[in-house]
Amino acid sequence: MSTTLIPDIEILNRQDIRKLSLDQLKAWMTEHGEKPFRAKQVYEWVWKLTATSFAEMNNISLPLREKLERSFTINSVEVNTSQLSSDYTIKSTFRLYDGNIVEGVLIPHPKRMTACVSSQVGCSLTCSFCATGKMDRIRNLNADEIYDQVVRIKEQTENNYNRPLTNIVYMGMGEPLLNYANVMKSIERITAPDGLNMAARRITVSTAGIAKMIKKMADDGIKANLALSLHAANDTKRNEIMPINETNSLEALKEALVYYHQKTGRKVTYEYILLSHFNDNLEDAQELLQFSKIIPCKVNIIEYNPIEGGQFKKSSDDRLEPFMRYLVDRGVQVNVRRSRGKDIDAACGQLAIKDKKGTEA
Numbered sequence: 352m353s354t355t356l357i358p359d360i361e362i363l364n365r366q367d368i369r370k371l372s373l374d375q376l377k378a379w380m381t382e383h384g385e386k387p388f389r390a391k392q393v394y395e396w397v398w399k400l401t402a403t404s405f406a407e408m409n410n411i412s413l414p415l416r417e418k419l420e421r422s423f424t425i426n427s428v429e430v431n432t433s434q435l436s437s438d439y440t441i442k443s444t445f446r447l448y449d450g451n452i453v454e455g456v457l458i459p460h461p462k463r464m465t466a467c468v469s470s471q472v473g474c475s476l477t478c479s480f481c482a483t484g485k486m487d488r489i490r491n492l493n494a495d496e497i498y499d500q501v502v503r504i505k506e507q508t509e510n511n512y513n514r515p516l517t518n519i520v521y522m523g524m525g526e527p528l529l530n531y532a533n534v535m536k537s538i539e540r541i542t543a544p545d546g547l548n549m550a551a552r553r554i555t556v557s558t559a560g561i562a563k564m565i566k567k568m569a570d571d572g573i574k575a576n577l578a579l580s581l582h583a584a585n586d587t588k589r590n591e592i593m594p595i596n597e598t599n600s601l602e603a604l605k606e607a608l609v610y611y612h613q614k615t616g617r618k619v620t621y622e623y624i625l626l627s628h629f630n631d632n633l634e635d636a637q638e639l640l641q642f643s644k645i646i647p648c649k650v651n652i653i654e655y656n657p658i659e660g661g662q663f664k665k666s667s668d669d670r671l672e673p674f675m676r677y678l679v680d681r682g683v684q685v686n687v688r689r690s691r692g693k694d695i696d697a698a699c700g701q702l703a704i705k706d707k708k709g710t711e712a
């Protein structure tokens with residue numbers, strides 16, 4: 352224990368070092384009588400080399416490491432629990448520095464290894480088919496907390512399957528476009544050569560549909576892919592299952608999508624959970640066909656994962672088949688996404704911490 356008050360105060364005020372940009376770290380080095388190039392070395396340690404302590408930084412002098420230790424923390428995310436599903440999906444819970452827990456999933460596929468990561472603790476959007484929507488929204492994740500989930504899942508695929516991580520989807524807990532700055536910073540770090548150096552085209556941000564933020568993604572030149580959770584191409588039905596549609600109607604989304612496509616030239620993916628006798632009639636397929644004509648797109652038909660207390664059932668193959676056929680016959684690019692990791696509640700929309708508050712159950 353320290354004998355003076357000052358070091359204790361210093362320690363209480365320690366800041367997460369990964370909240371600083373490289374320029375801010377350079378300025379800190381100068382202020383503390385260090386050469387600015389040290390900033391680059393430390394920055395590389397905390398991002399690219401994913402150091403979890405200053406002690407690991409063996410090309411940094413001991414006095415500087417001690418100075419860093421007094422001023423900063425490295426709030427790295429730890430794996431709390433991991434469960435392996437019969438289809439080799441791995442669901443993990445991650446413990447954040449403040450005790451909150453989020454979930455992430457490694458989804459193996461013969462052609463790709465995908466990390467599904469959370470962007471918020473809980474979610475404020477209360478979609479009626481989604482387990483996360485039943486939780487309160489506790490807080491946004493910091494960019495480094497999103498980044499660390501990717502790092503931990505990358506370790507899982509390399510260590511357990513001897514295969515590299517190839518794709519990242521922001522389809523875990525939370526609405527990424529309501530935590531815009533941190534999500535975009537995490538993408539910048541994941542794609543940076545002094546970060547994980549992964550290709551932006553391998554990253555997909557999935558949104559429930561925040562029109563103005565879709566436009567902002569285009570304005571900011573974000574290179575990651577965009578997926579829109581559509582689930583109904585009719586306002587009455589969409590309002591019923593996704594309250595966000597009351598303020599971000601299909602008309603507003605259409606306008607944002609056109610803007611997005613004009614600026615980026617990119618295709619968008621529409622996610623469409625097939626809910627038995629709710630959105631799986633031919634009339635629904637006709638509405639989806641009209642919506643699919645707005646800009647170049649592909650449609651992912653998603654198998655519904657039942658959630659506790661949920662009112663929906665997944666559509667049978669007898670209903671899925673004609674729905675899909677209707678779209679395919681009219682030139683829509685359609686993929687059917689079967690649920691993964693069902694036996695351990697690791698599939699999309701089943702990610703929810705059981706006590707609904709984001710702390711450990």
Ligand SMILES: C[S@@+](CC[C@H](N)C(=O)[O-])C[C@H]1O[C@@H](n2cnc3c(N)ncnc32)[C@H](O)[C@@H]1O
Pocket residue numbers: 480481482483521522523524525526527557558559579580622624653654655656657658699700701
């Ligand atoms: C959990 S959300 C997170 C990202 C973002 N908030 C969104 O809604 O797109 C990721 C995807 O899971 C889907 N999803 C939610 N609940 C589901 C369920 N019970 N079964 C299948 N997919 C579900 C969502 O619609 C969305 O397409």
Ligand code: SF4
Pocket residue numbers: 474475476477478481482483484485523524525526559580700
């Ligand atoms: S589907 Fe997405 S936006 Fe809706 S409640 Fe779930 S996490 Fe939130």
